[in-house]
Amino acid sequence: xxxxxxxxxxxxxxxxxxxxxxxxxxxxxxxxxxxxxxxxxxxxxxxxxxxxxxxxxxxxxxxxxxxxxxxxxxxxxxxxxxxxxxxxxxxxxxxxxxxxxxxxxxxxxxxxxxxxxxxxxxxxxxxxxxxxxxxxxxxxxxxxxxxxxxxxxxxxxxxxxxxxxxxxxxxxxxxxxxxxxxxxxxxxxxxxxxxxxxxxxxxxxxxxxxxxxxxxxxxxxxxxxxxxxxxxxxxxxxxxxxxxxxxxxxxxxxxxxxxxxxxxxxxxxxxxxxxxxxxxxxxxxxxxxxxxxxxxxxxxxxxxxxxxxxxxxxxxxxxxxxxxxxxxxxxxxxxxxxxxxxxxxxxxxxxxxxxxxxxxxxxxxxxxxxxxxxxxxxxxxxxxxxxxxxxxxxxxxxxxxxxxxxxxxxxxxxxxxxxxxxxxxxxxxxxxxxxxxxxxxxxxxxxxxxxxxxxxxx
Numbered sequence: 001x002x003x004x005x006x007x008x009x010x011x012x013x014x015x016x017x018x019x020x021x022x023x024x025x026x027x028x029x030x031x032x033x034x035x036x037x038x039x040x041x042x043x044x045x046x047x048x049x050x051x052x053x054x055x056x057x058x059x060x061x062x063x064x065x066x067x068x069x070x071x072x073x074x075x076x077x078x079x080x081x082x083x084x085x086x087x088x089x090x091x092x093x094x095x096x097x098x099x100x101x102x103x104x105x106x107x108x109x110x111x112x113x114x115x116x117x118x119x120x121x122x123x124x125x126x127x128x129x130x131x132x133x134x135x136x137x138x139x140x141x142x143x144x145x146x147x148x149x150x151x152x153x154x155x156x157x158x159x160x161x162x163x164x165x166x167x168x169x170x171x172x173x174x175x176x177x178x179x180x181x182x183x184x185x186x187x188x189x190x191x192x193x194x195x196x197x198x199x200x201x202x203x204x205x206x207x208x209x210x211x212x213x214x215x216x217x218x219x220x221x222x223x224x225x226x227x228x229x230x231x232x233x234x235x236x237x238x239x240x241x242x243x244x245x246x247x248x249x250x251x252x253x254x255x256x257x258x259x260x261x262x263x264x265x266x267x268x269x270x271x272x273x274x275x276x277x278x279x280x281x282x283x284x285x286x287x288x289x290x291x292x293x294x295x296x297x298x299x300x301x302x303x304x305x306x307x308x309x310x311x312x313x314x315x316x317x318x319x320x321x322x323x324x325x326x327x328x329x330x331x332x333x334x335x336x337x338x339x340x341x342x343x344x345x346x347x348x349x350x351x352x353x354x355x356x357x358x359x360x361x362x363x364x365x366x367x368x369x370x371x372x373x374x375x376x377x378x379x380x381x382x383x384x385x386x387x388x389x390x391x392x393x394x395x396x397x398x399x400x401x402x403x404x405x406x407x408x409x410x411x412x413x414x415x416x417x418x419x420x421x422x423x424x425x426x427x428x429x430x431x432x433x434x435x436x437x438x439x440x441x442x443x444x445x446x447x448x449x450x451x452x453x454x455x456x457x458x
Contacts, residue, residue, distance in 0.1 A: 010037045010192045037193045038186035072210075074259075075170075078116035081268060081277040082109075084306075085239060085252050087260015092170065093210040094259065095203040097177070097231065099217040100241035105250055106216050109241070109268070109275045110173050111139060117171055118148035124169040128155040128179035142274040155179050155189065157198050161205050169211055174202060176216035177231075199234045232256055243270070247363065249284060250275065254304075264304035282309040282420060285362035292390060295382030298422070299374035299395045300413035301366060307409070307416035309393070311361040312371060314378035319355040330360030331371065339376055339398060346402025346448045349380065370407035372398035373426065376448070377455060389458055391423040396431070402448040406430025414442065426454055 009018040011034050016027035024031050074089030083089045086096070100106045107130075117123050127135055132153050139146045150167060154160050157180050164172060174180065180198040181189040188194065199215065206213040217231070219240075232238050236258045243250035252266040267278040278284065286298065286309045295315050301308045312331075319325065328336045336358055343349050358375060360366050373396035381388050395413055397405040407413075410431025417425060418440045429444040436442075445451040 006038070008037050009034050012192055015192050015196070035187070035191060037191070075117075075121070077113045079109075079113060079266075079277050080279075081266030082113065082252065085254050085260075085264045085266040085304075086237060087254075087257055087264070090171065090212045091236070091259050092212055093207050094212050094237060095199070095206045095235040096212070096214045096237040096239065097199075097217050097235045098214060098239045098241060099219050101219055101243075104241045104243050105268070105270055105275050106241055107175055108138070108142070110175065110214060110216065111135065112142065112144060112274050114171070114173055115139060115144040115146065115149050118150070119145065121171065122150070122167060122169040123148075124150045124152060124164060124167060124172045125175070126152045126154060126160055126173060127175045128153070129176055144274075155181055157182050157201050161201070164205070164211070165209075168209075171212045171214070172206075174213060174215045176218060177202075178218055195231060196234070199231050203234050203236075249278070261304050265306060265308075281306075282416075285310045285364050286420070292387040294385050294387045295378050297374045297378040297381065297388055298393050298417075299371050300393060300417055301364070302368065302370065302407075302409050302413065307413050308364075309417065309420055310364050310366065312366075312374050312378050313359045313361060314375065314382045315357040316351060316354045316379055316383040317357075319353055321355075324351075324353060325355045325357075327356070328358045330364055331358055331366050331375065335369075335372070336375070338400070339372055340379075342398055342400060342402055342448065343376055343379070347376075347380075347452055349383065351379070351383065354383070368407070369397040369405075370395045372396060373404060373428075373445075373451060377426070377451065380452070380455065388455075389424060391421065392426065392458070393417040393422045393424070394426045396426070396428040396445070396451075398448060404428045404445050404447060404451065414440065424458070426451060 009021050011025040011027060011030065013030045013033045014025065014028040016025055018034065021034055021036065025033055072092055074091055076083055076089050098106050111125065114123050114125050132151055135151060136146065150169065152160065152163060177195055177199060178190045181194050182197050182201060185193050185197050202213050202215065237254065238256040239252055239254050241250055241252050248270045250268045250270060252268065254262050254264045256262060267281040268275040269278050296311060296313050298309055298311050301310050326333060326336055336356065340351055340356065356379065374394040376398060377388065377394055395407055397407055399405055406428040410427060411433055414425055414427065414433055414437060418437055423439060424441045426443045426445060429446045432444045433442055443454045445454060
């Protein structure tokens, strides 16, 4: 008598498993996300799915000293910005996931990368969402070399790996992981079980064959990666390609990277010829007019391993309301309220009757505290209607006692500002440069009152 197939109930959002169906997931509190998953019978012999996970180890116990320390040489993707985000290039045998909203340019970027890499190595582009004709038309539209790239339209992971074994490519692109499926898993493509198992299968293939695999993943409405979060545990590197609807710029950011720094930022511009890398992102975020205006200051933001210059604008206006407004775009609102209190207590400036509006130019999100001093001086400039000098750069964290605290990588920030033609800088005393910089006058401050005194003397 045949055994009935075992079933489990899995949440599509968080991957939690339950013994019976319920309306609400008790782990992530989402409604109507639990679906039935049929489990493979345990009587079946274990197949290749579970063998040799992170490379062929032959089940031999070794000490750390016996393992070869020779680094696997990385190869360049052809895009310096992408290489920077990946930590210096693509590592053979790594599994990389690129997520992003529909239309962000994931397929375009990867097609450009693959057409470039196919000149020097065997590359395979697997598409499960588009027909081969659509991909060929896109390559033709972008003017890419199309005579070397191998392309396959398939959604079965087993079939893809069998065909790849014949070709032996050094890099494979899977577009996208949400349409792939394994024959052993009963649920539909895109479900938790399928996405998890397909990603594990492909990662295992990458490790054992030393082929780099790049998977494309879609994001949900709130911007998180569709499917279970367990996918991020399986892969080596998770990147997110973001772009505003009205902007031609796209930012590529790493959220997880086993081979480099996280929160690294790469900037691309979308053109008719596909994605082009932006060599100097500060030029985008720092588009200042010729005319000097009050309420504008420049600070140096630290993104991963790269300094970026951004402009902070502030406007203080007499309020007609009993409860004046505090609006912050690109900065944290609570931070703004905190800084206004510090300004009143330790700077002697009262803005209780003023509407305060703060904006970061270029749509940048500033989450670090190094922007505190720049924001305060922009507010004072607007309040007094006195423009700050065009060649002045400011950074520093402001404490509740009115002290100016140092920020990480202060020396590099000052050097970056000097490269862009800035002549003066107001920085915390703890970030005082060891050696005097050429064409750069650095004012170091310990308290907010010191910063206001420097500002009056400029």
